[in-house]
Amino acid sequence: MEIEITAVGGYEEVGKQMTAVRLGEDVIIFDMGIDLSKILLHENVETESMHSLDLIEMGGIPDDRIMSDIEGDVKAIIPTHGHLDHIGAIPKLAHRYDAPIVATPFTAELVKKQVQGEKKFGFDNPIRKMEAGEVIQINSKVTVEFVNVQHSIPGAIAPVVHTPEGAVVYGLDMKIDHTPVIGDPIDVDRLKEIGREDEGVLALIPEALNAGEDGRTPSEKVAKEMLRDLLHSFEDYDGGIVATTFASHIARIKSLLQFAQEIDRRPILLGRSMEKYSGIAERMDLVEFPDVGMYGHRRSIERAMKRVMDEGKEKYLPIVTGHQGEPRAMLTRMARDDTPYEIEQGDKIVYSARIIPSPINEGQRHQAEKLLRMQGARVYPDIHVSGHMGGDEHYDLLDWLQPEQVVPAHQTASVRSEYIDMAEELDYKMGRDAHLLRNGDSVTLTE
Numbered sequence: 001m002e003i004e005i006t007a008v009g010g011y012e013e014v015g016k017q018m019t020a021v022r023l024g025e026d027v028i029i030f031d032m033g034i035d036l037s038k039i040l041l042h043e044n045v046e047t048e049s050m051h052s053l054d055l056i057e058m059g060g061i062p063d064d065r066i067m068s069d070i071e072g073d074v075k076a077i078i079p080t081h082g083h084l085d086h087i088g089a090i091p092k093l094a095h096r097y098d099a100p101i102v103a104t105p106f107t108a109e110l111v112k113k114q115v116q117g118e119k120k121f122g123f124d125n126p127i128r129k130m131e132a133g134e135v136i137q138i139n140s141k142v143t144v145e146f147v148n149v150q151h152s153i154p155g156a157i158a159p160v161v162h163t164p165e166g167a168v169v170y171g172l173d174m175k176i177d178h179t180p181v182i183g184d185p186i187d188v189d190r191l192k193e194i195g196r197e198d199e200g201v202l203a204l205i206p207e208a209l210n211a212g213e214d215g216r217t218p219s220e221k222v223a224k225e226m227l228r229d230l231l232h233s234f235e236d237y238d239g240g241i242v243a244t245t246f247a248s249h250i251a252r253i254k255s256l257l258q259f260a261q262e263i264d265r266r267p268i269l270l271g272r273s274m275e276k277y278s279g280i281a282e283r284m285d286l287v288e289f290p291d292v293g294m295y296g297h298r299r300s301i302e303r304a305m306k307r308v309m310d311e312g313k314e315k316y317l318p319i320v321t322g323h324q325g326e327p328r329a330m331l332t333r334m335a336r337d338d339t340p341y342e343i344e345q346g347d348k349i350v351y352s353a354r355i356i357p358s359p360i361n362e363g364q365r366h367q368a369e370k371l372l373r374m375q376g377a378r379v380y381p382d383i384h385v386s387g388h389m390g391g392d393e394h395y396d397l398l399d400w401l402q403p404e405q406v407v408p409a410h411q412t413a414s415v416r417s418e419y420i421d422m423a424e425e426l427d428y429k430m431g432r433d434a435h436l437l438r439n440g441d442s443v444t445l446t447e
């Protein structure tokens with residue numbers, strides 16, 4: 001069976017992930033993401049109403065026109081998890097393929113939400129839910145297995161394509177977390193088994209983030225303890241406390257809610273994405289949020305903020321959007337004094353998120369923090385642990401799987417070169433069994 005990997009998107013940037021794996025005459029697409037940093041360069045852009053070709057030219061979504069050069073039919077579109085850089089382009093691109101979206105239940109619900117807002121294209125691809133540990137048949141010789149992993153969002157998986165030539169493991173956006181706050185630990189035993197099976201692992205497509213750095217990523221349990229320590233230190237403070245984190249990071253939000261209640265404050269979630277992700281997680285019984293207000297529409301948010309100001313900021317802990325300094329997000333509007341919630345001298349602002357590296361994010365976050373400090377707030381940045389592997393864990397994954405070839409993704413060429421350097425320490429060789437692709441490039445693994 002001829003097996004070919006095509007880099008469609010995410011091989012020159014952090015964002016707009018999309019990879020095609022051809023297995024003889026059948027093709028599987030992994031991820032269809034959006035690059036928000038490219039879209040934010042343009043003011044007042046409404047992506048829901050835009051044509052896919054305009055977004056491609058803007059650099060906001062993968063240029064999937066390369067797919068016309070692949071000789072095969074797409075049989076499945078498989079997003080690894082529900083972050084926008086992995087599902088955000090599905091409304092714009094999926095309709096071109098006569099194939100189902102196959103995803104874990106939480107990711108599938110987020111895909112449904114994503115396509116509901118689409119105004120330019122129709123969407124009639126079936127959405128098939130599949131749990132971690134289950135297998136889907138692609139044809140008589142090929143299956144795809146969902147292996148449970150941990151990331152900063154529920155429902156993350158590493159899809160493994162089983163072929164007669166060996167397995168192809170798509171390992172983007174994961175961490176080796178043995179003590180997660182939500183969900184099961186990463187299935188290390190299964191990954192090791194896959195590496196020891198008779199056919200072995202033909203190829204690993206890993207993310208390259210942190211490959212050039214030493215050390216391991218701490219467990220989400222560590223972030224929980226950091227938040228516990230910080231918020232309990234504010235227990236006797238009688239002013240305002242505001243926290244922000246990734247709206248999709250349900251485990252982190254769960255910790256914030258717990259500690260807000262422990263210090264006798266009522267938590268409220270403010271922002272459209274906060275309401276969306278947490279609402280879905282609660283409806284799916286992934287978490288329980290008893291007596292927690294969720295407000296996503298502007299009027300309901302403003303009413304909630306007025307109630308907080310009337311009843312006393314010391315009684316509440318708002319958890320809001322805006323950890324990257326996004327101009328229209330709640331914390332940024334609070335920093336600009338554009339909401340009923342008033343930032344006052346001594347108020348505590350907790351950023352339980354790091355900046356996603358890009359000049360736009362860094363500039364926006366710096367400006368938001370500066371405005372908050374100018375109003376007298378005390379800012380506590382980076383109360384956070386990453387959802388991605390550290391350098392040592394990249395070594396672990398290679399050791400467990402023993403792939404014949406590696407094709408690093410999900411980063412710029414310079415960062416992916418660091419992965420190649422690491423792999424060469426383990427006797428891989430650039431151009432022979434370690435491949436540095438750019439968007440639009442392909443590599444044939446077997447002929």
